[in-house]
Amino acid sequence: MKFEYTLPEKAQLKGPNFIREVFERGAKIPGFISFGIGNPASEAIPVEAIQKAFDEVVHTNPIEILQYGPMMGDDRLREQTVERLVTVRHMPKEGQQLLLSIGAGQDLGLVPRTICNPGDEVYMDTYTFTSAIGAVKNMGAIPVAVEGDEAGMDPDALRRAIKRGGGKGRYIYLIPNFQNPTGVTMPLSRRKEIYAVAAEYGLFIYEDDPYGEICFTDEIVPTFKSFDEDNRVIYAGSYSKTLSAGLRVGYLYGPQEVIEAIQRIKNSSDGQMPLVTQRVVSHLLDHIDYDAQIQQVSRIYKEKADLMMQTFRTHGSSEVKFIEPTGGMFIWMTMPEQVDCDSFFELCMDHKVGIVKGAAFATDGRTTCQDFRLSFTFPSKEQIETGMKIVGQLSKECIK
Ligand SMILES: Cc1ncc(COP(=O)(O)O)c(C=O)c1O
Secondary structure, three states, X not given: OXXXXXXXXXXXXXXXXXXXXXXXXXHOOOOXXXXXXXXXXXXXXXXXXXXXXXXXXXXXXXXXXXXXXXXXXXHHHHHHHHHHHHHOOOOOOOOXXXXXXXXXXXXXXXXXXXXXXXXXXXXXXXXXXXXXXXXXXXXOOEEEEEOEEOOEEOHHHHHHHHHHHOOOEEEEEEOOOOOOOOOOOOOXXXXXXXXXXXXXXXXXXXXXXXXXXXXXOOOOOXXXXXXXXXXXXXXXXXXXXXXXXXXXXXXXXXXXXXXXXXXXXXXXXXXXXXXXXXXXXXXHHHHOOHHHHHHHHHHHHHHHHHHHHHHHHHHOOOOOEEEOOOEOOEEEEEOOXXXXXXXXXXXXXXXXXXXXXXXXXXXXXXXXXXXXXXXXOOOOHHHHXXXXXXXXXXXXXXXX
């Protein structure tokens, strides 16, 4: 007899997946240019230094790294990471703990799984990182969309959402630097206002900051964690965008008890991180000029972001609005109301260019909007010029 089963709702594929759509359809089109891939630029990865690090790591004391490692992650890398967070990002040390994780991506699931009960509310930007929304839903908590503007989440809208929830709020999820997908960076004054609301209503803040140091200007806005007097901020960072995404090394830094609880939950699902990759990152931090590496990544990304904007300005309609990023990997493009964005997307696909519909990132699950996310990091400069010329010309055809 054939085994009949029904997977729970959360495990079933439902509704459109606009990011996968660009990827899958684009893969079948020769010469396709994708601004949909959220991968870091290949030329920004310090390949030779990583090869050397692997070599040295596997040849120095191999037996040690071929065993299980510590539950919280490699001691030396934890030390190096905390040292940097404290000295460079000015975060507190007292009362904090650091857990290494499989990228900052693993933390997206661990945080709600540990600190939420089913039915709790999580306040998020109207458009935010898809996996963060999914992780909240998977655990039976409720993602609540909070409106914002070009400075990020609006504190008054946040207050209203919390009041509507009637005490069910648990945490505020934010990507304060170079937000994915909008590219918005929240200024310090807005961060302080949001922090005050969190304090008023007894909420955690989950500060997801994988792009934090990929900054195109000299001015990195202080993190929430750096002024976290109440110890309510859980900070997530990553080596994916500064060294290599394939190494899969990220971390959570926050209140000791919370991080230790998160580690226990992690332990019950996947145990320790691979030691080899952690030691490789640790070796790199000891042997390369990490600040110079970050500057190099930022320079490459800024050049590509500028090129994307300039090419559109030369060829596209002035009625299309952009949020110009000051760092990170994404540009947010908003079409005027009269444009049918589903048709515009198809038109771009017909011309072999992939852009991601903004609705892919909608916290409230809406399936249409006037926005698109464009990623400028992975395509080559030639592809950016060719692709953006096409997107620009098509925008002029659509907006007459
Ligand atoms: C906002 C945000 N958080 C977390 C991640 C996960 O990054 P990683 O797991 O590579 O560190 C990403 C990756 O794209 C992201 O955009």
